Amino acid sequence: MTNPSPKAVVERFWEMYNGRETVFQTADLCAEDCEHHQAALFGPPAHYVGRKPQIERIRMVAAAISDWQVTPLQIVAEGEDVACRYAWTATSRVPLPGFPAGSHLRMDASCFFTVRGGAIVRIHDTPGVIGLQEEGPP
C-alpha cells in the first residue's frame, strides 16, 4: 500500500476535524512526535509534541466552542509541505476575550503542515482576526 499524498493527508485531516467524534482521530494522522505550533488565540501561543497533548488540546477547545467547522479555501502543496488557507466558524460555549458565550465566531486563518511518510510531522497554525459570522468575512 502506498502512502497517500501530503495534500490528501491534509484534506483528510480537515474532514476528520469537522466531525464531533472524528476530531479526536486527527491525532492518528499525526506522527508520534508531531510538533504543534499554535499562535496566540484567546490565550498565549502553544507548542506541544505528540498525540496525547494534541488530544488534550482538542478536549479543551471542544469545551470552549461548539459547532466548529473548517472550510479549506486554498491548498498549496509541494513536496512534503502543504499550506492551507481556511475559514473557521464556531459558537462559543463560554465567554471568550471580546465575545460573550453564544457568539457565532468566524475567522480566516492559515496552517502549514509537513507530511512525511504519510504522517503529519508538523503543524504550524497562524490565526487571523476573529469576528462574528453575522458581520461577514473579514
Add this chain to the structure above:
Amino acid sequence: MTYRPTERANIDAVRRMIALEGERDWEGVYDLVTEDCVTSMGELVLHGKAEMRAYDAKYFIPVFSRSARTIFDIAADGDAVVFRWRADATLAADGRAVSWEGVSWCRMERGRFAEGRIYTDSAAIQRQMRPPKEPTP
C-alpha cells in the same frame, strides 16, 4: 522540491521583496507589484499600487525605523506562493523592538505580486505599539 521554473521565479520574487524591505528600498518593493495589485489584511483592503504606497507612507515607513522579515516556510504551486514569516522592527518613536508573525498568500503575474492576503494578529501589533505604562511610584 521539484518546482517548475515559473514557481521557482515566484519564490525568488518573494525572497527579493523581503530583502528589499529589509534595505528599506521601497521603490524596489513597488517595482515587484502590479499596478492593480489587491492587498488584504483582515478588514483592510488596498486596491492598487497607489493605495499601497499611501498606506505605507502613513502607517508603516515613518512608524518603523527598521524592519526585516524572516521567512520560515515557503511553498509555491502554479501562480500561488505562500510563506510564513516573522517581522522584527524598531519603533521610530522610542526605539522599542517589536515583532509579529504572519502568513502571506500571494497570486503572482509574470513574477510580480498581483494579489496578497496577509494573516496576522493585528491586535498583537497594536498592543506592542502602545506606549509603555509609567511605573507607579
